[in-house]
Amino acid sequence: MLRLEPRTAAPWWLGLAAPVLAVLATMLAGGLLFALMGFDPVAAIRTIFWDPLFGPAAGYSRPQLLVKAGPLVLIACGLAVGFRAGIWNIGAEGQYIVGGICGAAVALAAYPAEGAWIFPAMVLAGAAGGWAWGMIPAVLRNRFGASEILVSLMLVYVAQKLAAWAAFGPMRNPEGFGMPGSRNLQQYPPAANPELIAGTGIHWGVVAAGVAVLATWLLMSRHIRGFHIRAAGMAPRAARFAGVRPEALVAFCLGLSGALAGMAGLFEAAGPGGQITDSFGSGYGFTAIIVAFLGRLHPLGILLAGLLLALTYIGGELAQLMLSLPAATVQVFQGMLLFFLLAFDTLTRFRIRWGKAA
Amino acid sequence: MILDWTTFLLLLSAATPILLAALGETIVERAGVLNLGVEGMMITGALAGFAAAHATGSPAAGFLGGAVAGAALSLIFAALTQYLLTNQVATGLALTLFGLGLTAMFGKPYEGVKAPAMPGGPLGINWVVWLGLALVPVIWLVLNRTRAGLVLRAVGENHDAAHALGYKVRGVRVAAIAIGGALAGLGGAYVSIATVLQWTEGMTAGAGWIALAIVVFAGWSPWGVLAGAWLFGGVTVLQLRLQAAGVAVPVQLLSMAPYLATILVLVVISARQKYARSASGAAPGSLGRTFHATR
Numbered sequence: 001m002l003r004l005e006p007r008t009a010a011p012w013w014l015g016l017a018a019p020v021l022a023v024l025a026t027m028l029a030g031g032l033l034f035a036l037m038g039f040d041p042v043a044a045i046r047t048i049f050w051d052p053l054f055g056p057a058a059g060y061s062r063p064q065l066l067v068k069a070g071p072l073v074l075i076a077c078g079l080a081v082g083f084r085a086g087i088w089n090i091g092a093e094g095q096y097i098v099g100g101i102c103g104a105a106v107a108l109a110a111y112p113a114e115g116a117w118i119f120p121a122m123v124l125a126g127a128a129g130g131w132a133w134g135m136i137p138a139v140l141r142n143r144f145g146a147s148e149i150l151v152s153l154m155l156v157y158v159a160q161k162l163a164a165w166a167a168f169g170p171m172r173n174p175e176g177f178g179m180p181g182s183r184n185l186q187q188y189p190p191a192a193n194p195e196l197i198a199g200t201g202i203h204w205g206v207v208a209a210g211v212a213v214l215a216t217w218l219l220m221s222r223h224i225r226g227f228h229i230r231a232a233g234m235a236p237r238a239a240r241f242a243g244v245r246p247e248a249l250v251a252f253c254l255g256l257s258g259a260l261a262g263m264a265g266l267f268e269a270a271g272p273g274g275q276i277t278d279s280f281g282s283g284y285g286f287t288a289i290i291v292a293f294l295g296r297l298h299p300l301g302i303l304l305a306g307l308l309l310a311l312t313y314i315g316g317e318l319a320q321l322m323l324s325l326p327a328a329t330v331q332v333f334q335g336m337l338l339f340f341l342l343a344f345d346t347l348t349r350f351r352i353r354w355g356k357a358a
Numbered sequence: 359m360i361l362d363w364t365t366f367l368l369l370l371s372a373a374t375p376i377l378l379a380a381l382g383e384t385i386v387e388r389a390g391v392l393n394l395g396v397e398g399m400m401i402t403g404a405l406a407g408f409a410a411a412h413a414t415g416s417p418a419a420g421f422l423g424g425a426v427a428g429a430a431l432s433l434i435f436a437a438l439t440q441y442l443l444t445n446q447v448a449t450g451l452a453l454t455l456f457g458l459g460l461t462a463m464f465g466k467p468y469e470g471v472k473a474p475a476m477p478g479g480p481l482g483i484n485w486v487v488w489l490g491l492a493l494v495p496v497i498w499l500v501l502n503r504t505r506a507g508l509v510l511r512a513v514g515e516n517h518d519a520a521h522a523l524g525y526k527v528r529g530v531r532v533a534a535i536a537i538g539g540a541l542a543g544l545g546g547a548y549v550s551i552a553t554v555l556q557w558t559e560g561m562t563a564g565a566g567w568i569a570l571a572i573v574v575f576a577g578w579s580p581w582g583v584l585a586g587a588w589l590f591g592g593v594t595v596l597q598l599r600l601q602a603a604g605v606a607v608p609v610q611l612l613s614m615a616p617y618l619a620t621i622l623v624l625v626v627i628s629a630r631q632k633y634a635r636s637a638s639g640a641a642p643g644s645l646g647r648t649f650h651a652t653r
Binding site: 004006088090140143144145146147149150151153154155156157158161162164165168169286289290293326327328329330331332333334335336338339342343345346349350 | 394434438442443444445447448449451452453455456457458459460462463464466559563564567568570571574608610611613614617618620621624625626628629631632650
């Protein structure tokens with residue numbers, strides 16, 4: 001009989017092997033799924049994972065990689081900090097939406113003013129909006145002991161309704177012929193988040209994601225707060241004896257991840273998205289959870305995982321176009337990826353042994 | 359008249375999916391397992407149930423299909439958390455994301471298709487609502503007055519002690535997870551077959567998460583779940599009535615009501631549990647903890 005035996009220490013390469021194995025297993029299982037649905041599995045997998053980078057249309061899709069990876073990495077960096085401490089912010093999607101709304105509100109209030117202050121003010125407003133939305137579950141958990149998982153998740157639905165209300169109500173474009181949705185911020189230069197270097201897809205959100213990777217890496221490995229977070233996640237009681245205040249950690253982690261998600265929302269609203277619509281939330285907040293886990297909650301890993309999941313987004317769109325695969329293929333892939341990752345992670349924590357226990 | 363018979367029927371109907379899913383999750387959590395995949399199992403049940411009802415023309419077959427699909431999906435969670443000892447929070451989330459993706463992928467052909475007509479039942483209440491109501495005392499009895507219920511609660515309160523007594527912790531939990539999945543799938547099928555009468559992507563709209571909150575609100579008791587589900591049903595119906603009455607509040611803001619009410623209820627109950635001295639209504643002792651038998 002197979003049985004699992006806890007490892008006291010895992011070899012260093014196993015921690016890296018698990019995500020790689022999970023990606024390979026997802027490709028295999030995905031191929032099987034495509035075959036069952038009557039598609040050519042090899043062509044489908046190649047279209048999703050290879051063609052966006054090296055295929056005939058790669059010139060168009062390569063910049064998209066950074067456009068999609070930017071928000072994913074930015075959000076996941078914040079989430080990973082909380083996950084390390086055992087604080088589960090599942091509502092990044094809501095914080096992303098509220099950040100987008102708050103940032104866009106600044107731009108729409110300033111319209112048609114000119115000035116270099118507008119974009120920085122929008123970034124601040126986006127971060128503040130996301131922070132505030134993230135602080136709601138933090139305060140409710142600290143004050144009343146309410147589960148931050150459920151509260152942050154409920155707030156996603158509230159944020160979606162808020163975006164719909166804003167798009168149909170106060171933020172509706174007065175020159176939009178009654179169509180729902182705000183003004184397009186890309187057509188309002190002081191508020192726009194344009195491509196900074198032509199042909200790369202780099203916009204301010206991608207820059208911010210890079211900064212976030214570096215900053216959270218420094219935080220977790222060099223700062224006392226990072227030590228507290230890791231201690232609280234591994235041994236909550238011991239951490240308390242070491243002087244860690246759990247309430248402060250909850251507020252810090254939810255606030256940080258909220259602010260980063262809010263910024264991601266703003267960069268999207270002012271850049272690739274361009275406006276607030278009733279469907280402004282695009283699922284980045286949920287996918288970022290997978291990015292955080294796939295990246296092993298480590299900033300560098302998150303960077304790679306963010307690029308990979310961005311690839312599945314672009315590849316999924318390409319496969320939809322070229323092979324008429326269903327649009328939701330990407331979501332299924334992402335779900336499977338997380339399953340396989342969790343399964344292969346078992347190998348890093350346990351040794352598999354044959355036979356009865358000694 | 360705020361509460362007449364038709365309004366009450368609407369409330370019952372709105373509460374049923376949440377009631378079924380929350381009852382299932384109560385069983386799962388009393389066995390010490392936290393399955394955050396309720397939303398994923400509900401949406402899968404909603405699609406599978408709708409597809410089965412559409413193919414056979416029989417709502418009964420639809421509900422059966424929904425329950426089977428929910429249970430099947432929950433077994434992925436059971437395999438990962440019970441045999442590969444993965445983190446329950448992350449695995450539950452993965453189940454929800456997977457379920458939402460899977461149904462979006464396979465649901466396309468069913469968009470715009472009408473569901474077969476639901477047969478009525480006694481007092482104009484269909485029999486799935488009756489089933490939900492009947493399950494409340496049944497589950498309470500099984501949990502509190504039978505040997506199986508005692509074993510299940512023992513496993514949930516202290517899995518090491520239960521294991522030492524010779525109970526099959528893993529087996530009990532897998533069974534509980536499957537029952538929870540079947541009830542969540544049934545609840546999902548109720549949404550597509552009996553309330554909305556069609557399939558749309560993401561149609562459960564957070565009902566699974568609300569069910570999770572209601573289990574906490576209920577203090578892990580079936581009667582509490584009934585109260586929570588009715589409270590939720592009441593807020594939903596009230597909100598719809600206000601919309602219909604043309605109250606001067608935008609529809610989008612009114613439709614936040616169920617989610618805000620859930621948060622409010624969660625806060626009130628958590629606060630009471632936090633400051634309460636007694637252990638009644640507290641979470642099962644081993645909730646969410648991974649069990650690994652060393653001997």
